[in-house]
Amino acid sequence: MHIHIAEDLNDLSRKYAYWLIEHIRYTLQKKSSSPAEKQIYTWALSGGSTPQHLFQLLSKSPFKEQIPWEKLHIFWGDERLVPFHDSRNNGKMAYDLLLQHVPVISSQVHYIPTEMKPEEAAQAYEKILHRYFDEQGFSFDLVMLGMGTNGHTLSLFPHTDVIHEKEKWVKAVFVDELSMYRITLTPVIVNRAFCATFLVSGKDKADMLKKVLQGPYQPDAYPAQIIRLTNNELHWFVDRDAASELTLSE
Numbered sequence: 001m002h003i004h005i006a007e008d009l010n011d012l013s014r015k016y017a018y019w020l021i022e023h024i025r026y027t028l029q030k031k032s033s034s035p036a037e038k039q040i041y042t043w044a045l046s047g048g049s050t051p052q053h054l055f056q057l058l059s060k061s062p063f064k065e066q067i068p069w070e071k072l073h074i075f076w077g078d079e080r081l082v083p084f085h086d087s088r089n090n091g092k093m094a095y096d097l098l099l100q101h102v103p104v105i106s107s108q109v110h111y112i113p114t115e116m117k118p119e120e121a122a123q124a125y126e127k128i129l130h131r132y133f134d135e136q137g138f139s140f141d142l143v144m145l146g147m148g149t150n151g152h153t154l155s156l157f158p159h160t161d162v163i164h165e166k167e168k169w170v171k172a173v174f175v176d177e178l179s180m181y182r183i184t185l186t187p188v189i190v191n192r193a194f195c196a197t198f199l200v201s202g203k204d205k206a207d208m209l210k211k212v213l214q215g216p217y218q219p220d221a222y223p224a225q226i227i228r229l230t231n232n233e234l235h236w237f238v239d240r241d242a243a244s245e246l247t248l249s250e
C-alpha cells in the first residue's frame with residue numbers, strides 16, 4: 001500500500017492527475033505487444049464530491065492532451081438510482097465536468113443504467129463487465145475510489161451484506177439512511193483490479209481514515225477496509241487535513 005500526501009484538495013487533484021497520466025502511459029506501454037483490441041485502458045470512476053476538481057483539471061490543458069482518450073474505456077464504481085439528468089447521478093457529474101470536454105469514444109463509456117429496476121440494472125452492468133473481464137485473472141486497469149465519513153466506499157455502506165459478497169460483480173443495494181437504491185461494484189471484481197486508488201480530502205474524514213488505515217480490521221464497520229487487491233497495488237491519495245490523525249513514520 002502506498003500513501004501519497006498532498007497539501008490540500010487542489011494539490012491532491014494535481015498530484016493525482018500527474019500520477020494517472022503516468023499510470024496510463026505505463027499500462028499501455030506494457031500492452032504494446034498485445035493485439036490492437038487489447039491495447040486499451042479500463043478505468044472505473046468514483047462519484048461524490050472529491051473527484052470533481054480532478055475531473056475539471058483533466059478536461060483542460062496541460063492534462064487533457066496528455067491522455068490517449070481513444071484508448072480509454074470508462075466505467076463507474078457505483079451509481080445512485082436516479083435519472084441521468086439528476087445532479088446526484090455520478091455518471092452525469094463526470095459527463096458535465098470531464099467527458100463532454102474530451103475526445104473519449106462514446107461507445108467506450110459505460111454508464112451504469114438507472115432507467116430500470118435496481119436488480120435489472122445490476123445484471124445489465126455485470127453483463128457489460130463480462131464482455132471485458134474473465135472469471136479469473138485481473139479486471140480493471142484502475143479503479144478509482146472515494147471514502148465517505150462513515151467509511152463507505154463504492155456503495156458498500158457499513159453493516160450491509162454486500163460488503164461480503166462472494167459471487168456477483170455488481171449488486172443493487174437499498175441504502176436505508178439515504179432511502180435510495182444504489183448500484184455498486186462488489187469487492188469480488190474490484191479486488192481483482194491491477195490497481196485501485198482512494199482519493200480522500202478534508203478534516204471531516206481524518207478520524208475515519210485513521211480507523212480504516214491504522215485501526216483493527218473491521219470491514220463491517222469500516223467498509224473501505226474490504227478493498228485489498230490481490231495485486232497489492234493500492235494507493236491512498238490524501239490531503240493533509242484527511243491525514244492529520246495518521247501516525248506517519250519519518
Ligand SMILES: O=C1O[C@H](COP(=O)(O)O)[C@@H](O)[C@H](O)[C@H]1O
Nearest residue numbers: 046047048049050145146147148
Ligand atoms: O456516495 C458516494 O460517496 C463516495 C465518497 O464521496 P465523497 O463525496 O465523500 O467524495 C464516493 O466515492 C461514491 O462514488 C459515491 O457514490
